[in-house]
Every structure is written in C-alpha cells, then in structure tokens.
Amino acid sequence: MATIIDGKKISKSVRDEIRETTLRMKNERGIVPGLAVVLVGDDPASKIYVRGKKNACDEVGFLSKEFKLPGDTSEAELLDIIDGLNRDSEIHGFLVQLPVPKHIRVDAIIEAIDPKKDVDGFHPYNVGRLFSGNPYHRSCTPAGILELLDRYGIEIEGKEAVIVGRSILVGKPLALMLLERNATVTLCHTRTRNLSEVTKRAEILVAAAGNAEMIKADMVKDGAVVIDVGTNRLENGKLLGDVAFSEVSERVSYITPVPGGVGPMTIAMLLNNTLNASRI
Numbered sequence: 001m002a003t004i005i006d007g008k009k010i011s012k013s014v015r016d017e018i019r020e021t022t023l024r025m026k027n028e029r030g031i032v033p034g035l036a037v038v039l040v041g042d043d044p045a046s047k048i049y050v051r052g053k054k055n056a057c058d059e060v061g062f063l064s065k066e067f068k069l070p071g072d073t074s075e076a077e078l079l080d081i082i083d084g085l086n087r088d089s090e091i092h093g094f095l096v097q098l099p100v101p102k103h104i105r106v107d108a109i110i111e112a113i114d115p116k117k118d119v120d121g122f123h124p125y126n127v128g129r130l131f132s133g134n135p136y137h138r139s140c141t142p143a144g145i146l147e148l149l150d151r152y153g154i155e156i157e158g159k160e161a162v163i164v165g166r167s168i169l170v171g172k173p174l175a176l177m178l179l180e181r182n183a184t185v186t187l188c189h190t191r192t193r194n195l196s197e198v199t200k201r202a203e204i205l206v207a208a209a210g211n212a213e214m215i216k217a218d219m220v221k222d223g224a225v226v227i228d229v230g231t232n233r234l235e236n237g238k239l240l241g242d243v244a245f246s247e248v249s250e251r252v253s254y255i256t257p258v259p260g261g262v263g264p265m266t267i268a269m270l271l272n273n274t275l276n277a278s279r280i
C-alpha cells in the first residue's frame with residue numbers, strides 16, 4: 001500500500017514558514033509582502049479561487065488588494081489597472097485571475113505584467129527564463145509538485161519521469177523543472193503512441209491531462225511515485241483526479257490524492273513567490 005502524499009499538511013507547513021518569515025521581515029525591516037488579485041467578471045469558480053487567495057494572504061500576514069471588475073471591462077481599462085499595480089510599491093506580486101472574458105486578449109494581459117511581479121510565473125520572460133534556470137518566478141502548480149517530492153524526501157535526480165499532458169500551465173513548465181533537477185523527462189500528450197508503454201517506464205509519473213481516471217493500475221510501474229494534477233468535476237459535483245486512485249494506490253510507493261494532494265500546494269507556492277518578490 002502506498003504512502004499518501006498529504007498536500008494539505010505540506011501546504012500548511014509551507015504557509016506556517018511563510019508566516020514566520022513575514023513576521024520577521026516586518027519586525028526587522030518594516031517590509032510587508034503585498035499580493036493583488038484582479039478578477040474580471042463573475043465566473044463562480046474564479047470567485048472561489050480569488051477568495052482563497054485573499055484568505056491565504058490574511059493567514060500569513062501579507063497585505064492583499066482585490067480588484068473586482070465587471071465582465072464588460074475593456075482590455076484598455078484592465079491594462080490601466082495592471083499599469084497601476086506595476087507601479088504600486090506596496091504590491092510585490094499580482095495576478096489576473098484566468099479565464100478572462102473573450103474580448104480581452106490573455107497574452108496582452110500577461111505580457112503587460114512586470115515580470116518581477118508576475119507571481120503566477122506566466123509571463124513569457126519568466127517562462128523563457130525557465131530554459132536557463134533563472135526566472136524571477138516559477139509557475140505555482142509545477143513548483144508545488146517539486147515541493148511535495150522534496151518534502152517527502154523523494155529523489156528526483158537520475159529518475160525516469162513521465163508527464164502526461166503538455167499544457168502551458170503544468171506539463172511544459174514541469175518538464176523543464178524536472179529536467180533542471182536532473183530527471184530524465186518524457187512529455188506525453190494526446191498523440192503519444194502506446195501511452196501505457198511509456199507510463200510504465202516512469203519512476204515518477206505525473207498525470208496532468210484533464211481526463212478523469214485515465215491512468216489505470218496496468219499503466220504504472222510497481223513502486224512508482226504517482227502525482228495526480230487532475231481536477232475533473234463530475235456532474236454530481238464530485239472531484240476526480242486523472243488517476244484511478246484505488247487501483248493504482250495498490251501498486252505504487254507514493255501517490256497524491258484528489259482533492260488534498262497537489263491542489264493545496266498551488267496557493268502555498270503563490271505566497272512563496274510573493275514573499276520572494278518582496279525581496280527582489
């Protein structure tokens with residue numbers, strides 16, 4: 001039976017450490033890290049995420065600012081707000097919650113953010129800098145996965161790592177980050193032939209395809225470490241990962257649950273990026 005990687009517990013430890021560092025910085029240097037979140041429109045899931053980010057800021061003692069803009073906000077108006085946040089000395093990091101309404105170009109928005117304040121790690125400067133290993137900020141979900149592996153003492157160097165899913169938010173940046181840590185990385189996608197032959201080679205298998213329970217027990221190597229990034233919401237409201245947890249957990253050494261695995265790490269890493277931004 002596998003060890004279940006407890007993302008909630010690790011996220012709490014990371015946030016506790018950030019709270020302690022924040023208090024010390026406040027007392028010794030008078031600096032309070034500040035995070036702003038911009039929400040355009042009233043997508044219900046986005047509202048929940050934004051509230052979570054605000055609560056997390058309060059918990060660790062950060063300053064937080066929220067900008068809730070109507071769904072018909074123009075791109076130019078949003079760019080003005082971004083310009084203001086780029087200049088706001090109280091704000092060290094900020095993000096525009098995605099998705100934005102269709103009349104707004106996502107690329108134009110992300111590229112307008114000062115890369116030093118881009119705590120999502122989505123700006124092309126930071127994405128490009130991942131190639132050379134020195135971005136200002138690394139994308140939060142992949143960074144959270146590495147944090148989980150490190151805190152469970154799971155060696156990455158020299159390991160055969162297979163990622164299923166090549167999204168710009170998870171698969172691609174994670175491939176670079178695992179490579180940076182000297183894993184041998186294979187990035188699989190919808191056109192990969194003989195997927196299960198590739199996934200069976202993995203000592204570290206990351207499922208980030210957005211396809212409920214697609215990774216079955218006969219697709220994993222005995223004793224593998226399995227990281228499930230899937231968040232597939234069923235019609236009945238139940239949340240399913242990309243991994244068929246009950247059968248896969250019988251074969252592997254470590255596995256993340258959904259929920260309570262990778263998910264809670266994303267906000268912890270956003271706070272960590274903001275803390276780092278206040279020290280740039």
Ligand code: GUN
Nearest residue numbers: 095096097098099120140
């Ligand atoms: N929407 C869902 N996840 C995210 C995220 O990590 N950052 C932003 N900006 N929007 C999101």
